[in-house]
Amino acid sequence: MSYYQGKRILITGAGSGIGALLAEQLGRQGAEVIVTGRRRAPIESVARRVLAAGGQAHARLLDVSVLEEIDPFRRQLHADIGTIDILINNAGVVFGGPFDEVPLADHLNTLQVNTLGLMAMAHAFMGDLRAASQGHLVNIASASAYIGLPFGSTYAASKWAVLGFSESLRLELKERRINNVAVTTVCPGYISTGMFEGARTPLLSPMLTPERVVRSILRGIRQRRPLVVEPPMVRGIDLLKGALPGPVWDTLAKRSGIASSMKYWQGKQ
Template sequence: MNPILEFFSTLLLVIYYWLEAIVLTFIPASLRGKSVAGETVLVTGAGSGIGRLLSKRFAELGARLVLWDINQSGNEETAEQVKAIGATVRTYTVDLSSREAIYKTAQQVKRDVGEVDILVNNAGIVTGKKFLDCPDHMIQKTFEVNTIAHFWTCKAFLPGMIERNHGHVVNIASSAGLIGVNGLADYCASKFGAVGFDESLRMELSMQGKNGVHTTVVCPYFISTGMFEGAKTREIKVPFFKFPAILPILKPEEVSHRIVDAVLCNQHIIMIPRIIYIFVLLKGFLPGKCGEILSKYFGASNFMDTFKGRNPN
């Protein structure tokens, strides 16, 4: 192609898709979202928190569920709630830190229910310790569950999606996968890995012409599921005014609905709350020292000072 023609055609496409994205922002998922009725949705970490809420939301939309979790009792509890909605569900007890367990269970799923249409890589753990205080085995476990497990689940189920040119991979990452947080070195690194994996995978699928297979990476601020129990944000105070927390701990019900809406609309990346988009922009625009000052001012640098974590019981 002529270099000048290629330049202007590329420019026009960029402008077109930019304007399209702006317009679609104002159209609700209920009007433009795809149907998942009859689709098989596999959710990892389904035994509690966001995994449970996502399972129930997909069940309400007519999907059949495959639930994975290392916590058998929690997983079965989720299954009962899904069945009460009227959906078909199968449960599997899986250690997501084990590649062998993932591959073995994936084969069993294919024998029991067939191919998976939507894979939700939701399972995650957090140590909540400063880098030098974190035991080596916990750092390794964090990466195995939060990042590397995505590789094995995708290797297990993505080939079927590619063959049918139909499917969706959802990777639950974190805003801590976009901006580093004091006291979360291993968690942030694992979530940065999940974000990079999703972006690269999406490009790879695009280059193969598999426009029927989509990916969505989810980057929420911290959610009140118990995983980050004890961690706190701060209220911003200025003379004569008192503002609520700029980064409030998110309500899990709201987050789960926004995640499902993003999947229905084939949204590539979703940051919750929306102010995270601004912070990511500022990160690339401002000097590093400015970022540190703002992080301290908004309370992000001290978020983990009061961290307790999920009750082991």
């Protein structure tokens, strides 16, 4: 029997990309998926695909940036469907460009969606996860939680915060002996979903396929791993950054393309 059989799983930002593919794969593996997003048409289309493949799915509108709507959303979900076992905080936005040329509203929105929305969701649903026999909080961060992202500085900041939050909460739950709730942080490099259209991949960090990333995430959840890093060498870069003198790291970041990869970002057209 699949690990996911009979588990109720809520995914944020599931109308496209990684979230949509996770919903489809989880539906195929016997989970009951709650496909959420801020626009109705994409989430309903994903839910229909899950149902057509023989799975169970519900589409629910949820804009995670509207923090005060998260608690009422949870109460309605409990009334309509019930509690969840797994929360996948996947919703995310990015606005690339020179820091002072990107409108402040876009920088603030990045933190609102990627960081504050994610924390508010974790806070709202922690009771559900604690009540589940195998509760799980999955936070989608990014490789840029480890490595600075010039021309995407507030995106990196939002994801560094997610990594710090996730890792702290994971250790706190252990310390409090809340052993039935696992926390997994996912840190992928560039993925070909369109979110980073135009960005140039740095040396040794190929463009990942959504299929590869979703496979790793599903394995990571099954194995209740604290971290899923794709490609795994991202962690090596982090170690290198810590070990090298600052100017040597700066040269390496420039020569490897890390420093300029977001210069050509266009995002979803």
